[in-house]
Amino acid sequence: MEKYVMALDAGTTSNRCILFNKKGKICSVAQREFPQYYPRPGWVEHDANQIWATQISVAVEAMQKINAEASQIVSIGITNQRETTLVWDKETGEPIYHAIVWQCRRTAEYCDSLKAQGLLEMIREKTGLLIDPYFSGTKLKWILDHVSDARQKAEAGQLLFGTVETWLIWKLTKGRVHVTDYSNASRTMMFNIHTLKWDTDLLKLLDIPEQMLPTPKPSSCIYGYTDASFLGAQIPIAGAAGDQQCALFGQACFDIGDVKNTYGTGGFLLMNTGNHPVVSQNGLVTTIAWGLHDEITYALEGSIFVAGAAIQWLRDEMRLIESSVDSEYYAKKVHDTNGCYVVPAFTGLGAPYWDPYARGMIIGLTRGVNKNHIIRATLESMAYQVNDVIRAMEADANVSLGQLKVDGGACANNLLCQMQTDICRAPVLRPKCVETTAMGAAYLAGLATGYWQDQEEIRANWQLDKLFTPVMTLDQSKKQIAGWKKAVARCRNWAKE
Numbered sequence: 001m002e003k004y005v006m007a008l009d010a011g012t013t014s015n016r017c018i019l020f021n022k023k024g025k026i027c028s029v030a031q032r033e034f035p036q037y038y039p040r041p042g043w044v045e046h047d048a049n050q051i052w053a054t055q056i057s058v059a060v061e062a063m064q065k066i067n068a069e070a071s072q073i074v075s076i077g078i079t080n081q082r083e084t085t086l087v088w089d090k091e092t093g094e095p096i097y098h099a100i101v102w103q104c105r106r107t108a109e110y111c112d113s114l115k116a117q118g119l120l121e122m123i124r125e126k127t128g129l130l131i132d133p134y135f136s137g138t139k140l141k142w143i144l145d146h147v148s149d150a151r152q153k154a155e156a157g158q159l160l161f162g163t164v165e166t167w168l169i170w171k172l173t174k175g176r177v178h179v180t181d182y183s184n185a186s187r188t189m190m191f192n193i194h195t196l197k198w199d200t201d202l203l204k205l206l207d208i209p210e211q212m213l214p215t216p217k218p219s220s221c222i223y224g225y226t227d228a229s230f231l232g233a234q235i236p237i238a239g240a241a242g243d244q245q246c247a248l249f250g251q252a253c254f255d256i257g258d259v260k261n262t263y264g265t266g267g268f269l270l271m272n273t274g275n276h277p278v279v280s281q282n283g284l285v286t287t288i289a290w291g292l293h294d295e296i297t298y299a300l301e302g303s304i305f306v307a308g309a310a311i312q313w314l315r316d317e318m319r320l321i322e323s324s325v326d327s328e329y330y331a332k333k334v335h336d337t338n339g340c341y342v343v344p345a346f347t348g349l350g351a352p353y354w355d356p357y358a359r360g361m362i363i364g365l366t367r368g369v370n371k372n373h374i375i376r377a378t379l380e381s382m383a384y385q386v387n388d389v390i391r392a393m394e395a396d397a398n399v400s401l402g403q404l405k406v407d408g409g410a411c412a413n414n415l416l417c418q419m420q421t422d423i424c425r426a427p428v429l430r431p432k433c434v435e436t437t438a439m440g441a442a443y444l445a446g447l448a449t450g451y452w453q454d455q456e457e458i459r460a461n462w463q464l465d466k467l468f469t470p471v472m473t474l475d476q477s478k479k480q481i482a483g484w485k486k487a488v489a490r491c492r493n494w495a496k497e
Ligand SMILES: Nc1ncnc2c1ncn2[C@@H]1O[C@H](COP(=O)(O)OP(=O)(O)O)[C@@H](O)[C@H]1O
Pocket: 011, 012, 013, 014, 263, 264, 265, 266, 307, 308, 309, 310, 311, 312, 324, 325, 326, 327, 328, 408, 409, 410, 411, 412, 413
């Protein structure tokens, strides 16, 4: 009977389970969306129990779809929306508050106060990160400060903190294992990416009791075994990494300088920088890509908060399209945006601007601008944002981009891929399997359990679907980018009192 590695991909809007075989082929998929909560403008929450319930249900469903038995699952890899912050009671297992999602801006003012204290360099030096509400540390502090008795209980050792992979591992092992992996830990603003330990200075600054934090581990190792009641047997959980780091791994970006961009809800461009962290001078963050075979691989990352989510906004809020796929059809009805720009700064701007007070904008409107132009401008905004990050990365790493591997839901859009190569002037490569995030998690779990022998075997599984190269003139591309920069400048600081 065929053996599989199970990848659990816990995303921002949906949870997925994919079963992969040795060739990296998808043998079964199940996916389920879960509710998003927006209790106040700029706030985003999830219900941790709903994350768990949807994740375990898709795992069961993916197995049922191909009648796979538990004995056929050699190991499980988990990949997840990063930074999202959960706190639960150690005894009852009940979350004490909704999960605060990475997109949530509620700690913007507190972050301002940290910046005003001149802590930017110290935090960057230890964590590789900038000070922004995006990262988990200030979200965790918010929960401890605002949920009644939370700090007191945390100090008494009654509460546990985790990002989503920690929560899922804890649930799958019925509360036996409380761990995180280095890549997820590196997104918390509490973890020292050089010593690979929780940083006591930062914990003191944020007033976080260390006993509530999970044990940091490599991204490929056996963390524990699933309780047999869930999937029918005790299965090793042997891989875990943040979704963007997993996509880098799944794209076989194993060499220094390899770059991928994922166009999902957000957009995330990562460059492998090898065993040495590169410090950004241009608004990027330094992050741990993965810990594997006793080695740490670092990456430079540009995180764009809204990419595919802007297409969802066209669909759900503006009702200009019925499905995301339609965006290509309408955008192709016009040759350009007729001078219109959409800046989708709905939750502020991430890299390389880091402005939590920026807000979305449509600019350049004239009477000739129609629905198709606005849809086209929204698609183009993804390409411009990615280009901004590429230029920052080139400056930081002192290289020019050779090629860009792409993945994520929106990369199915051929027009978007063409826009991307036209704007950034590098070849854009789309692989046959764009489920690179889940694939990366499966590879990490499969390497730990001997299903795959080494990274060379994984590299051989990567196959090109389509190559995109520039057709737009360089002059035209420069002109459009100049317009984009002007538009971005106008939306900065909008929500600041
Ligand atoms: N053909 C398309 N053109 C443009 N955007 C798309 C297309 N298909 C999907 N998307 C966008 O991609 C996103 C979904 O990608 P996915 O990788 O599943 O996201 P996530 O993992 O963040 O939940 C959605 O925001 C959706 O609007």
